[in-house]
Amino acid sequence: MTHPESVTATITTPDDKDFTDLTLTIQSVRNYPYAVTTHNLTVNLLHTYFVLAGATPVLVHNCGELNLGSGDTPMADAVNVDLKAAPGVNVAADVGALPFRGGSFNAVHAINPLGFQPVSTETARAMNPGGILTVAASKSNKWRRAGSEAVAEAGFELLSAGGLDPKRAFGVMKRADGGIIPVGTNFETRVCRRL
Structure with missing residues (x-):
């Protein structure tokens, strides 16, 4: 993805905030040895796209x-x-x-x-x-x-x-x-x- 897209759907738990219409940028990644809240996002108009994991492009799809x-x-x-x-x-x-x-x-x-x-x-x-x-x-x-x-x-x-x-x-x-x-x-x- 070379430009921001709207988030059109989310999977949330009761303590989550609504992420719809936000542009998200991953700034860091941490591993946890216990369960934490995660967010599954559906990106408007895109079914497959690449994200960078460091310098490695990774295919992602809704x-x-x-x-x-x-x-x-x-x-x-x-x-x-x-x-x-x-x-x-x-x-x-x-x-x-x-x-x-x-x-x-x-x-x-x-x-x-x-x-x-x-x-x-x-x-x-x-x-x-x-x-x-x-x-x-x-x-x-x-x-x-x-x-x-x-x-x-x-x-x-x-x-x-x-x-x-x-x-x-x-x-x-x-x-x-x-x-x-x-x-x-x-x-x-x-x-x-x-x-």
């Missing part, structure tokens, strides 16, 4: 939504991850080794995943318990579904399966050979909850 394998279909207001850097991709990473702390996201999306199974223990690790994983894909996509045993082993429960959710009908969907798939053509949406 707990929110993750879009796995975003490719040519980045989602607005989500952290977009793909194996390769591209326009709209926030983080270039392997979805089998996500560079996020456990419990970082409330929702994860995988739209027409290619070459990876989004219903995995690694996806579950990156999610908060109770978080929602939505996989929307062409019915010809072999990565669109996992069997009930694999869903349970990955730490999820299947909530629903049906047609394409209109919220997932955006961007350009492509086949493995690069051909364009008309959005909504023979698509399925599967929704799972992280246990």
Whole structure:
């Protein structure tokens, strides 16, 4: 972050003060051997940003939504991850080794995943318990579904399966050979909850 942003949400305890609309600068860091009040801040308009820990840049993100394998279909207001850097991709990473702390996201999306199974223990690790994983894909996509045993082993429960959710009908969907798939053509949406 190169300029101040407004704090739009806070998690506080009864003895805390309201930090909304303050510009905060960390001036020092101390470690405590006992529990102390901490503040979790949500920064307006930013889902991922870097802060400096000394001279080391550290990626920080507001707990929110993750879009796995975003490719040519980045989602607005989500952290977009793909194996390769591209326009709209926030983080270039392997979805089998996500560079996020456990419990970082409330929702994860995988739209027409290619070459990876989004219903995995690694996806579950990156999610908060109770978080929602939505996989929307062409019915010809072999990565669109996992069997009930694999869903349970990955730490999820299947909530629903049906047609394409209109919220997932955006961007350009492509086949493995690069051909364009008309959005909504023979698509399925599967929704799972992280246990």
